[in-house]
Amino acid sequence: MTVATLPIIDFGPYLDPAASAEQRQAVSRALDKACREHGFFYLVNHGVPQELCDRVRAQGHQFFQLPEEEKRKHQVAGGFRGYKHFSDNIIKERRNLNEAIVFYPPVNGYSNGIAPDVDPDSPSARLPTTPDILGGQMSWPSDEFRAVTEEYRDHILRLGDRVLSAIAAGLGIGDSFRNWMLNPTWSIRFNGYPNLTGDDVEKSGGISLIEHADFGCITILNQDPESDSLQVLHQNGEWHGVQPIPGAFVVNIGQLLNLWTCGRYTETLHRVIHRAEQPRVSIAIFIDPRFDAVIEPLSELAPPDGCPIAYTPKTFGSHFLEQIQTYFGA
Numbered sequence: 001m002t003v004a005t006l007p008i009i010d011f012g013p014y015l016d017p018a019a020s021a022e023q024r025q026a027v028s029r030a031l032d033k034a035c036r037e038h039g040f041f042y043l044v045n046h047g048v049p050q051e052l053c054d055r056v057r058a059q060g061h062q063f064f065q066l067p068e069e070e071k072r073k074h075q076v077a078g079g080f081r082g083y084k085h086f087s088d089n090i091i092k093e094r095r096n097l098n099e100a101i102v103f104y105p106p107v108n109g110y111s112n113g114i115a116p117d118v119d120p121d122s123p124s125a126r127l128p129t130t131p132d133i134l135g136g137q138m139s140w141p142s143d144e145f146r147a148v149t150e151e152y153r154d155h156i157l158r159l160g161d162r163v164l165s166a167i168a169a170g171l172g173i174g175d176s177f178r179n180w181m182l183n184p185t186w187s188i189r190f191n192g193y194p195n196l197t198g199d200d201v202e203k204s205g206g207i208s209l210i211e212h213a214d215f216g217c218i219t220i221l222n223q224d225p226e227s228d229s230l231q232v233l234h235q236n237g238e239w240h241g242v243q244p245i246p247g248a249f250v251v252n253i254g255q256l257l258n259l260w261t262c263g264r265y266t267e268t269l270h271r272v273i274h275r276a277e278q279p280r281v282s283i284a285i286f287i288d289p290r291f292d293a294v295i296e297p298l299s300e301l302a303p304p305d306g307c308p309i310a311y312t313p314k315t316f317g318s319h320f321l322e323q324i325q326t327y328f329g330a
């Protein structure tokens, strides 16, 4: 398989107070080029301690190695939060050959965790559907799992905020979309990939995680360094393997950035085929706007004759619920 040649972005200048404005601009220009041309990039010198990145993946490995009945204790009614066994792990009505444990913020009380400054009685403070498909508590496998994951999430959210600021600078829009990203909606997905056996390959066509584009803003992926099981679709129609770079995150943009930027940036289809004998773990953190952000093209970026992308303005909250139902609904 051809190896993908994704850009490597050295984020150091954005974290180093001594870096010059020119050094930061160079990072923003590189990000802009990466988002236009690939929708995917490696991020190095990102400031998240390597030891923590390894520890959170180790928690994932430990969890996925538990007996099935233990893992199933973390299924949460509604089917979106919590553990998903292979047999329930559906994307767009196709079965995946991976398992996952997924955490979302406590969106049921919008005032309880996502946007503390939003009036809890306002319409946007409530989820737009009932029953709340994201209801239910998080089901943490252990206190340690929770502590490590929350510590890791906080680092990733800070990093994500900085990466988005750097992307905004590259687009020349200053911080005008920062407001939407204050108190962002986050999702954490631990993906567990056993190696595919001959039988699975026959049944499923051999895809561990079927091709998809992420629907939100950006995704920061922490993956085992040993495997090149992630693949991205190249413009020429071929799948290219993403070789992990030790210590680097793989970052990709989602469909929302395509809309916000009026098509300057494009999300890229990706999938996973894991054939290596060792099980693989990846942790994707999806960073999305606050629930009451209205998602529509950024006026600063719209061409004079209007944005070429069809859209209906709506809140991110309703978009999010629609999307997770489309992707993961049974």
Ligand SMILES: O=C(O)CCC(=O)C(=O)O
Pocket: 189, 191, 209, 214, 221, 223, 229, 230, 270, 272, 282, 284
């Ligand atoms: O496991 C991976 O490498 C990719 C995961 C992914 O694409 C996702 O969770 O959306």
Ligand SMILES: [Fe+2]
Pocket: 212, 213, 214, 219, 270
């Ligand atoms: Fe993805």
